[in-house]
Amino acid sequence: MGLLRRAARARLACQVIRRLRRGGVRQARYHAGSFTVRFTRPGDDEPTVLRLGEVRRGRVADFVAGLLRAPGLPATWAEARPLLRPVLRGATPPADVTTPLHRPAWPFLAEYVVVDQPDTMTYVNAAHGWGVTDDEVFAAARANLSGAKLLGTADEPVVVRFVDDGDAYWTSHLLLDGWLAGLAGQVGGRPVAFAPERGTLLVTADGSDQVPDLFARAEAIFLRSPRAITPMAYVPDERGRTVPYPAEPGSPLWICVRRAEAVLASWGYARQAERLPLAAELLITPEGRTRALWPSDGPALLPRADEVQCGDTVRPWEEISDRLTAQGLNPERWRGEGWP
Numbered sequence: 537m538g539l540l541r542r543a544a545r546a547r548l549a550c551q552v553i554r555r556l557r558r559g560g561v562r563q564a565r566y567h568a569g570s571f572t573v574r575f576t577r578p579g580d581d582e583p584t585v586l587r588l589g590e591v592r593r594g595r596v597a598d599f600v601a602g603l604l605r606a607p608g609l610p611a612t613w614a615e616a617r618p619l620l621r622p623v624l625r626g627a628t629p630p631a632d633v634t635t636p637l638h639r640p641a642w643p644f645l646a647e648y649v650v651v652d653q654p655d656t657m658t659y660v661n662a663a664h665g666w667g668v669t670d671d672e673v674f675a676a677a678r679a680n681l682s683g684a685k686l687l688g689t690a691d692e693p694v695v696v697r698f699v700d701d702g703d704a705y706w707t708s709h710l711l712l713d714g715w716l717a718g719l720a721g722q723v724g725g726r727p728v729a730f731a732p733e734r735g736t737l738l739v740t741a742d743g744s745d746q747v748p749d750l751f752a753r754a755e756a757i758f759l760r761s762p763r764a765i766t767p768m769a770y771v772p773d774e775r776g777r778t779v780p781y782p783a784e785p786g787s788p789l790w791i792c793v794r795r796a797e798a799v800l801a802s803w804g805y806a807r808q809a810e811r812l813p814l815a816a817e818l819l820i821t822p823e824g825r826t827r828a829l830w831p832s833d834g835p836a837l838l839p840r841a842d843e844v845q846c847g848d849t850v851r852p853w854e855e856i857s858d859r860l861t862a863q864g865l866n867p868e869r870w871r872g873e874g875w876p
Contacts, residue, residue, distance in 0.1 A: 548588055549573055555600035571762060587630060589763050590657050609651055609658060613666040620677035621652045622708045624731065624765050627866045628808045635662045637670060642780055644804030644867055645766060647711055649677045681709055685718060694724055695746050698737040707731040710770060710778045717772035728781060729770045730754040733761035742771060751792040755799055764803065767796045798826050804867050805839040812837060815869065830875055837869040846875045
């Protein structure tokens with residue numbers, strides 16, 4: 537992380553802490569590594585962890601005021617239901633959120649549910665206690681999205697950029713069956729969507745000359761954003777459900793898709809490794825292959841990769857996979873007891 541970005545993060549944390557202290561909070565500490573502020577509300581016994589990536593730009597005062605007014609989740613299902621929204625995040629839950637309710641969406645991504653209030657957004661815990669099933673919670677969250685449609689039609693492929701002001705949840709609309717497919721007339725063909733970070737959704741038509749450029753733009757946004765989601769492209773399948781963009785070897789976009797998959801995998805596995813002992817690192821080689829680094833001759837939890845390296849020796853995944861054991865993780869890792 538660059539010096540300027542660290543300084544900007546620290547300034548935001550200082551603004552939040554000042555506002556918290558004005559609101560009666562006496563102890564608040566900034567944790568640079570996780571980009572969070574930990575504090576205890578007046579009257580609470582347990583500390584609260586505030587993810588600074590959720591603070592909307594230019595609205596620090598309102599955000600903190602709302603946070604102090606409305607701690608925790610609504611007590612009843614009737615209160616919670618109209619406030620629920622689905623969100624796309626990494627498959628590994630944020631380190632500062634305790635057992636959030638979530639389910640797999642696409643590779644390295646999961647669908648979470650949040651309570652959306654004017655100035656705060658709170659993750660729903662798996663033990664929400666509302667007396668309804670998890671499926672009902674997810675269904676209610678999706679039903680609360682606007683499902684907005686674009687007006688007009690396009691005679692040729694165009695690029696549409698949805699910019700989220702914090703209330704629209706545009707990237708979450710990809711979770712709605714049929715929503716992306718419904719944009720075909722407005723973008724000039726089968727829609728292709730990119731959601732590189734929480735505030736940006738880019739959509740164009742498959743086959744457009746713009747698609748390779750959008751892969752590059754999405755990766756650049758993804759890599760520099762503290763609110764990254766995915767550099768991959770997504771399209772509707774024959775049933776209208778959103779799926780990762782398929783590309784066969786030798787097709788025009790094969791290299792773009794493979795690069796985006798590798799970047800997303802490296803990011804997803806790195807997040808998981810922060811809290812997983814024995815987790816091996818995943819790198820992308822200059823040739824675009826993924827490589828798991830077995831750190832020593834001892835046990836390791838390997839990410840799925842094209843090849844595995846231990847010391848100076850590199851071997852294809854297929855040569856060692858029969859000696860590895862899947863661990864039932866998301867994203868999945870395989871345990872090896874020693875370099876084969």
